[in-house]
Amino acid sequence: MLSELKEAVWKSNLDLVKSGLVILTFGNVSGIDRRRGIVAIKPSGVPYDSLKADDIVLVDLEGRVVEGWLSPSSDTPTHVELYKAFPQVGGIAHAHSEYATMFAQAGREIPCFGTTHADQFHGPVPLTRLLVEAEVVEDYERNTGKIIVERFAGVDPLELPAVLVAGHGPFAWGRTPAESVETALVLERVAKMAYGTMALDRNLAPLDRYIQEKHYLRKHGPRAYYGQKKETDHD
Ligand SMILES: [Zn+2]
Numbered sequence: 536m537l538s539e540l541k542e543a544v545w546k547s548n549l550d551l552v553k554s555g556l557v558i559l560t561f562g563n564v565s566g567i568d569r570r571r572g573i574v575a576i577k578p579s580g581v582p583y584d585s586l587k588a589d590d591i592v593l594v595d596l597e598g599r600v601v602e603g604w605l606s607p608s609s610d611t612p613t614h615v616e617l618y619k620a621f622p623q624v625g626g627i628a629h630a631h632s633e634y635a636t637m638f639a640q641a642g643r644e645i646p647c648f649g650t651t652h653a654d655q656f657h658g659p660v661p662l663t664r665l666l667v668e669a670e671v672v673e674d675y676e677r678n679t680g681k682i683i684v685e686r687f688a689g690v691d692p693l694e695l696p697a698v699l700v701a702g703h704g705p706f707a708w709g710r711t712p713a714e715s716v717e718t719a720l721v722l723e724r725v726a727k728m729a730y731g732t733m734a735l736d737r738n739l740a741p742l743d744r745y746i747q748e749k750h751y752l753r754k755h756g757p758r759a760y761y762g763q764k765k766e767t768d769h770d
Contacts, residue, residue, distance in 0.1 A: 536602050537575060537593060540568050544575040544626075545588040547712035551628055552583045554720050562630040563608040566712035567618050569625070572596050574618060578605035598677075609676060616680025617708065621692040626712035628719040631704040634726035638662075639699035645725060646741045648732045652725045653742065653750035657694035660722065661686050665701045679703070694755070697722045 547564040551557055560583070565576035575591050592603035598615050600607060608614075614627050638645050638660075645660035647653055652660075663682045670678040683698050683706060696718045697707040705726075707719035732739060741747075754761040 537568055537571070537573060538588070540566050540573075540575045541591040541593070542588045544577070544591050544712050545586065547626065547628070547716045548577045548586060549583060550713070550716045551630060551719065554716065556630040556632040556719055556723055562628070563610055563614075564626065564628045564712050564716060565608075565611075565614045566626045566715075567624075569622070573601060574611070574615060576611055576614060577608050578603065579608050581605065610679075612674070612677035613680040613683070613706070616677055616684060617692075617706070620680075620684040620687070621708070623691075623693050623710070624708045625710045626715035627706060627708045628712075628715040629704070629706050630719055630723075632719065632723040632726075634730050635660075635697075635699060635705040635722050636703075637730065638726055639701060639704050642701050644699065645722075645729050647747050648729055648739065648742055650742070650746065650750045651721075651728060653747040654754055655718070655721045655725065656697070657691075657751045657755070658747075659741070660697055660699060660705075660725070661690070661695060662699045663701050694751075 544564055544566045551562050551564055560580050563577040565574050567574045574594050578590050578592050581590060590605055592605055592607040593601045594607055594611055595601050596615055596619055598612050610629055617627055644662040647659055663686045666678055666682060679700055696709055697705055699705050705722055707715055707722050709715040709718050753759060
């Protein structure tokens with residue numbers, strides 16, 4: 536079932552490794568078939584070099600396995616919570632990429648210091664609150680999804696397609712699994728550049744709002760004009 540989706544999720548998981556965002560078996564990518572309400576996700580703890588498209592596990596929106604012989608990623612309940620709350624999202628990537636994770640560990644959102652950031656994110660990359668002990672003891676992964684959703688109250692998840700979970704790391708998303716990996720990659724680059732920018736000037740204010748808006752809106756939304764008919768480039 537859903538062999539195309541499984542193939543896309545498998546490929547995106549390998550791309551996440553190739554991008555250098557994950558080591559060992561850390562990290563996972565999922566995708567969803569909205570019509571059927573089925574999520575395809577990496578199995579738990581399988582080394583990437585032996586991962587096959589057929590190993591990708593299918594789960595429903597209750598997190599129950601509907602196809603696959605391996606256990607799904609332990610982060611599956613987090614992904615499922617996000618798919619339920621964000622109907623526009625078609626793929627989610629999770630990696631403990633170094634710079635984005637540093638911001639998450641420091642409990643700081645990523646300010647927008649330049650147009651690289653503004654091209655991708657419509658504002659600072661948001662940070663969740665910390666989970667309280669009871670939320671960690673019971674249903675930890677589902678509660679991780681819930682605090683992300685809580686943070687996005689009134690926020691369009693496609694305008695801010697990533698989040699930093701405090702003390703943990705980033706989740707990134709997009710309309711497809713491939714797009715979620717691309718978001719994760721841009722997020723890491725933006726986090727690295729913000730870190731360096733803050734090292735050079737620790738009191739620097741974010742980029743002026745009018746430049747941020749110009750860059751975001753020329754690439755996204757009804758009045759976008761950047762690129763060819765279907766944009767793939769960034770500059
Ligand atoms: Zn994690």
